[in-house]
Amino acid sequence: xxxxxxxxxxxxxxxxxxLVTGSKLTWTKFGFDFFYKAFVDPDTKQLNYxxxxxxxxxxxxxxxxxxxxxxxxxxxxxxxxxxxAVFLTEMCPRWLRGPLAFVTELLAAIPSVIYGLWAVFVLxxxxxxxxxxxxxxxxxxxxxxxxxxxxxxxxxxxAVILAIMILPIISSLTREVMTAVPHSQREAVLxxxxxxxxxxxxxxxxxxxxxxxxxxxxxxxxALGETMAVTMVIGNSTDIQHxxxxxxxxxxxxxxxxxxxxxxxxxxxxxxxxxxxxxIVTIIVxxxxxxxxxxxxxxxxxxxx
Amino acid sequence: MGGNTRSAGxxxxxxxxxxxxxxxxxxxxxKLRSKIRSLIDGAATGMAVLSTVLVVAPLVIIFxxxxxxxxxxxxxxxxxxxxxxxxxAGGGMANAILGSAILLGVASAIGVPIGIGGxxxxxxxxxxxxxxxxxxxxxxxxxxxxxxxxxVAIYGLIVKTHSPFLPFxxxxxxxxxxxxxxxxxxxxxxxxxxxxxxMVPHAVREAALALxxxxxxxxxxxxxxxxxxxxxxxxxxxxxxxxxxxxxxxxTALGNAFWSSSLDRPIAALPLQIYIYALSPYDDQHRLxxxxxxxxxxxxxxxxxxxxxxxxxGVLKGAS
Numbered sequence: 001x002x003x004x005x006x007x008x009x010x011x012x013x014x015x016x017x018x019l020v021t022g023s024k025l026t027w028t029k030f031g032f033d034f035f036y037k038a039f040v041d042p043d044t045k046q047l048n049y050x051x052x053x054x055x056x057x058x059x060x061x062x063x064x065x066x067x068x069x070x071x072x073x074x075x076x077x078x079x080x081x082x083x084x085a086v087f088l089t090e091m092c093p094r095w096l097r098g099p100l101a102f103v104t105e106l107l108a109a110i111p112s113v114i115y116g117l118w119a120v121f122v123l124x125x126x127x128x129x130x131x132x133x134x135x136x137x138x139x140x141x142x143x144x145x146x147x148x149x150x151x152x153x154x155x156x157x158x159a160v161i162l163a164i165m166i167l168p169i170i171s172s173l174t175r176e177v178m179t180a181v182p183h184s185q186r187e188a189v190l191x192x193x194x195x196x197x198x199x200x201x202x203x204x205x206x207x208x209x210x211x212x213x214x215x216x217x218x219x220x221x222x223a224l225g226e227t228m229a230v231t232m233v234i235g236n237s238t239d240i241q242h243x244x245x246x247x248x249x250x251x252x253x254x255x256x257x258x259x260x261x262x263x264x265x266x267x268x269x270x271x272x273x274x275x276x277x278x279x280i281v282t283i284i285v286x287x288x289x290x291x292x293x294x295x296x297x298x299x300x301x302x303x304x305x
Numbered sequence: 306m307g308g309n310t311r312s313a314g315x316x317x318x319x320x321x322x323x324x325x326x327x328x329x330x331x332x333x334x335x336k337l338r339s340k341i342r343s344l345i346d347g348a349a350t351g352m353a354v355l356s357t358v359l360v361v362a363p364l365v366i367i368f369x370x371x372x373x374x375x376x377x378x379x380x381x382x383x384x385x386x387x388x389x390x391x392x393x394a395g396g397g398m399a400n401a402i403l404g405s406a407i408l409l410g411v412a413s414a415i416g417v418p419i420g421i422g423g424x425x426x427x428x429x430x431x432x433x434x435x436x437x438x439x440x441x442x443x444x445x446x447x448x449x450x451x452x453x454x455x456x457v458a459i460y461g462l463i464v465k466t467h468s469p470f471l472p473f474x475x476x477x478x479x480x481x482x483x484x485x486x487x488x489x490x491x492x493x494x495x496x497x498x499x500x501x502x503x504m505v506p507h508a509v510r511e512a513a514l515a516l517x518x519x520x521x522x523x524x525x526x527x528x529x530x531x532x533x534x535x536x537x538x539x540x541x542x543x544x545x546x547x548x549x550x551x552x553x554x555x556x557t558a559l560g561n562a563f564w565s566s567s568l569d570r571p572i573a574a575l576p577l578q579i580y581i582y583a584l585s586p587y588d589d590q591h592r593l594x595x596x597x598x599x600x601x602x603x604x605x606x607x608x609x610x611x612x613x614x615x616x617x618x619g620v621l622k623g624a625s
Contacts, residue, residue, distance in 0.1 A: 111576055113576045286448075
């Protein structure tokens with residue numbers, strides 16, 4: 001039994017050591033430059049980031065893509081998730097609570113590839129025909145929505161599908177920490193003459209905020225590493241473009257796209273190093289989230305300050 | 306908490322107290338404020354309901370669309386035929402179903418025993434120790450490691466290395482895919498097993514120990530046995546989760562257009578095939594992808610519902 005438990009440590013160590021040995025080649029060649037430097041293409045004399053043929057690699061576009069798509073996804077998912085959690089814990093009639101919780105649970109269990117399939121055939125045409133033209137028309141002047149990508153793929157589409165995928169995680173954790181807030185807190189605020197919303201805001205959300213942040217960070221961890229659905233709709237480009245409707249790539253999607261067909265050892269090593277970076281980032285993010293959630297649901301309920 | 310807790314009653318109190326001090330101006334100001342407050346209250350309620358609708362809507366849309374597209378494509382051929390060459394009508398995913406079954410068999414053989422063992426340690430032998438807390442924390446963190454990273458690690462560990470000690474190493478193989486999925490099952494199985502064991506009432510343990518049974522015996526034949534329906538469904542949940550995993554298979558199991566049941570060769574898998582077909586330009590392959598997705602989702606919904614059913618009754622009531 002102890003051995004089985006210890007195997008968890010062994011797995012983490014094994015993954016780490018495999019990723020480190022696998023990325024040695026790029027690490028010795030590029031060092032830290034790998035994560036923030038572009039290089040000048042010898043043929044076109046332009047900035048380039050990813051050139052398997054000439055053996056030049058930089059992870060910058062993928063870091064950018066991961067950050068942009070995850071950030072947009074959080075922007076869409078967090079308010080909705082908190083709204084759902086508030087509804088389920090504070091307002092929902094009892095008979096509806098069970099089925100709704102089940103539905104959000106189910107949303108978490110659908111495989112990534114099925115979200116991707118749905119996105120390719122439903123979401124992408126929707127974005128292409130309706131949402132993107134509208135955004136370009138109304139917000140084109142900001143420069144964030146340029147109309148040079150007619151495919152409907154891109155950062156925004158993948159952010160929408162990511163938001164749908166991380167919603168259940170954030171909302172179920174938020175729900176958990178909200179139920180952990182003691183009833184006396186709610187009653188105290190109500191006794192002072194608060195409306196229901198004021199009670200939720202002051203008595204519940206404020207006491208649960210650390211746990212909610214934990215849930216959001218956990219959702220961020222999922223968004224950073226989400227692979228298949230994003231790979232299918234992000235458009236796979238290795239450039240950095242500032243438009244949110246442009247094609248791009250995330251760290252996970254570039255690995256999924258190129259790993260099996262890597263042209264040489266250096267290419268493989270560069271992809272492995274991206275994997276290593278993803279591993280380290282997700283470990284940090286998840287550990288942080290775990291600590292925050294535990295701080296609320298474990299020991300004493302959060303102190304009102 | 307129930308009932309209507311709008312501001313009316315509460316507003317009355319403040320107003321009464323204030324009227325003694327101020328004049329009619331304060332009174333009307335308070336009236337306005339309480340009106341605004343109840344308005345904000347209503348708006349917040351509306352937002353919460355709206356967001357719930359917005360969250361449930363995509364699920365309903367996805368399901369309806371999936372059933373609509375999938376049901377029209379599932380037929381006997383789907384379960385008995387292997388894929389036809391590209392562009393040709395018909396064909397099925399029989400080889401992918403077999404492949405998924407083999408991959409999941411390997412995964413369960415690796416993930417279930419180790420996961421249950423770890424779970425028993427966490428809940429019974431190591432309860433409250435520093436080691437158990439560290440293991441629990443690491444398992445939760447490992448649960449959040451992206452599956453694609455697991456694929457990269459297994460690629461380095463099994464696919465790329467030629468080691469005489471590792472079976473099936475040195476090339477893409479069904480075994481490497483199964484191993485990747487199995488490792489992903491361990492933290493999930495471990496944590497659900499622990500939660501289920503914690504649900505077993507202490508009285509059951511004490512009864513066993515009072516009869517003079519040794520600790521390990523009581524754990525194995527009393528506690529674990531009591532929790533076994535929960536543990537089994539927990540395993541099914543982990544099983545359903547990895548059944549839909551695609552990313553770790555991309556460069557371990559690789560996929561295969563033909564029949565293969567050998568652990569030593571690349572093998573097809575249902576989610577992998579869905580991925581490939583979704584991005585293909587042929588309508589027939591799109592049809593197969595939808596059918597495959599429907600089969601996969603039915604499997605998963607069954608597992609999730611079963612878990613809910615088991616944990617909502619009997620001794621294990623309240624878990625999960």
